[in-house]
Amino acid sequence: MRRTLFSLLLKDRDLLGWEAFCVHFAATGRDLARETGNRRLATASVGRTTFDRWSSGTWSGRPRGEAAQILERMLGHSVEELFNLAPEASEPTTPLESVAARIGARWPTSTVLLPAGGPAGLWEISGQQRLDGTSAAIHLLPVIRRDGEASVHGLDPDGLRDLERFLRPARRGFLVGVEDSRDDVNVYVRDAAGARRPTLPGSPDTGPMSIPSAYLLDDLSYGIVWALTQRDDGLLSDDQALHAEQNLLDTYLSMPRSAPSQLLVDLSTVGSSWMGSAFCARHIQQELTDASEVPIFWTREQTGEEAACWLFFRHKLEYLRALERFHSATAQTVRVFCLPEAVVARSEKYERILLLLAIALMERCGIRVRVVPKTEYSEMDGVALVPGQRAVVANWVRAPGGALWAARSTSSRGDLRSYATVFADAQGADVLVGEDPASRLRSLADYLGLDWRWLTARCHALGEYGVAGLVRPRSRLLTVEALDETLLFLGKVG
Template sequence: MRRTLFSLLLQERRLYSWEAFCVHFAAAAGELVRETGRRRLASASVARTTFDRWASGDWYGRPRAEAAEILERMFGYSVDVLFSPAAGAVSMTRSSSEAAATIGRRWSTSRLLLPTSEPVGIWELTGRQTLDGTAAAVRFLPASRHGERVDLQGSGEEELQALEQFLRPARRGFLVGVEELDNDHRLYILDTAPVRRAVEPAVSEKAVSIPAAYLLDDLTYGILWALTQLDDGLLADDQALDAEWRVLGTYLALPRSAPSRLFLDMTSVGTSWMGSAFCAQHIQQQLHDATEVPIFWTREQSGEEAAPWLFFRHKIEYLQRLERFNDSTSPSSRVFCIPEASVARSERYERVLLFLAIALMEQYGIRVRVMGKPEYADVDGVALVPGQRAVVANWVRVRGEALWAASTTTSRGDLRTYTAAFGDAQDADVLSGPDPEARLKSLAQYLDIDWGWLTRRCRELGEHGVSGLVRPRSRLLTVDAVDDVLSFLGTLVPDR
């Protein structure tokens, strides 16, 4: 038997006992007496046996007269709705727990901590190798989909007030909509930042409407997982990064540098940003007078390592400044060494992030090559100007405790070594095809990602943008490039 909305609301409000219910019932009656002057309302009551029957979910024997009026005031629904089978209404106590468990099962880097009988809790996100982990507030709400929009709805005035209180703080927070299906549920995600300033309109309309494209899956989870950790890490190090950035010019004047991270009290994200920002400047400085098109080798092998390409603002500016080398007749190329073992130990959301980073480069006109030979996994990050010089710039998996390892060499032996590595990469390239679409299809196959699913979801998400899903707060991050690459991939959706 499907339970009534009344019985489910009792659970959500933790009115488990007749005594607790009577306190709230009397308070609602008092409010009506003061508003209407009808003193008979104060004498209305609900017997213990009647309460127990209603609380069990029985919808027979509905309340009448004053009792009905008071219950409608308490819960914000008519008696007919309260004591009918709950249909689309769900117990958010139960649904929240089930949704939290679902997220934990699907993504091993997530854990949701919910107090007993509450749809509000903490969402813990953990890194794998380089990200530090963080946590955000989370609130679950019933969701109902209408075409391409999803309404996240509260249940009654009290629930709407609780939602307003949840949205008000300036902390990082997410709303998770739970759409009940026959034997399962779908989850939709929304950063609280876009709706925080519209709290009052949201409450007055009794629903927060979001795009159905914000469905929580490997695409949206990967973006949320990476961006949230990058954002919180950079915010934690904001003052230290500002101070250290002022001395980077000193290192740029040196022929080689490898400063120790042990002297910096920063998160892993903060030190990664420092290494990445320095290496980008170092390469640009050393290539300013290059007369030949350079070729690049990058050390990222996982979505976690590649995420900065998607979100660090200086990485996007770096790609834009190097566009002068991306001539269509003789484009610049960039090599990734991604061994099959690295693919096998990555979850799909991480592989999606890696795919997006490579697709971004193809969008910029860079010819990307991917090789799987593990013996090349530790080749330096390098920009090679054929026959002239090699600009070394390592900040990913740097040996020892260095922030980065940067230098420039014109040694013939070094140039021959790097040239041979690039030659082998060309011969062993797993990305086949004459254009970006063909190469990215082969990349999706190598990373074991369904091409049709990915391009369709990129199109859906690209139409609405990422900032509603998860919004960066650090000035050092941007989602512009992610929006661009999502739209780019969306144009490659297979014909139906």
């Protein structure tokens, strides 16, 4: 029996499950909403009964309105084509083209383009609210896995010359190993920069003809590549502007309050985020210089896209280390996140992993993290509260009125009481259960819908090799040191 093109495309893209389909449908709707300004696209959804009717393979109706727009963007065909019978024969695709399609189907923020079906092409990565998107050169290679390595095999002299030409340019590029077994296809990723360098004695890296199996492309490794490449390329594009605007930070640090407009500087979204984050870190440290009580902190990040800055911005790691002076055998700083269930539900798995990694970094640094699910606290200020003394407000995530940041310091009794009340409520509403970091992070994984055993095993494997071989930052403003340490930490506590 011939079936609709829609049902066949769902099968090809591993989207026959309602839950998996809804993740991609919602992500596509958010992208279209940003492009068109139609907010209804961002909240459009498909019920299970409707999905079952659509995917039956014989339904002859037509979705309408926002649902039709989203399906057409998501699957690349008009609704008339999607819900008509599929052609009896389709154009054959090469194994490499099939892998490219699988990557795009699993992660809606990725598109792999292979001109003429060849091994070399372009990997386009799109952001959401805090990331602008970027692209990288990509070269697919056949590999076989043995002894913890995915080794390239079956390349003829022409294929080797093609690989050498691909590796020569000093651009962002990735080698992608494709292991085709009878049961499944596994994909491994390696930063091309590492493959250009000769292998050092004692290095776990065995040269350009292999990829560590720890660099398997899954939600953990994809999330890291997705978040780091966009930040890296955004900061590199703003390098001159950020250098020229350093005096802007010094000027505003001398003011009692500030909220400069993003229109003051010509920066990308990533560059603006870095500048806002850098200022707020310096502002808080400056205002806490004479603090005699241990401060407690409220953090505004709610998604993996926002929270990944903790894993990569160099000044974030320096900031956390500077605040370690408040830690002692009898005292511990507390940092609160507001993570409403609805926001978590809209986030894809790789973003939820980034969120957990950022929180794990803080627990590794000796910070007691609390997670509050209450939606009413979504717009709570980012604040460092010194009980009874001072509240240091520092907003750069979703700063009001299109500002780079909004910062001030207050000793008003009314303000201090208000903030203290919220922090007290947060302690009672905390969803992280446990007296030690391992217990709390395990409960966080449950709250985020993540498989704790799988995640910690993958963190251990990836941490042993280090992230730089997977994707290496090029901007001096970024580092993978914090992430490497966090991966190893999670690998141990798991």
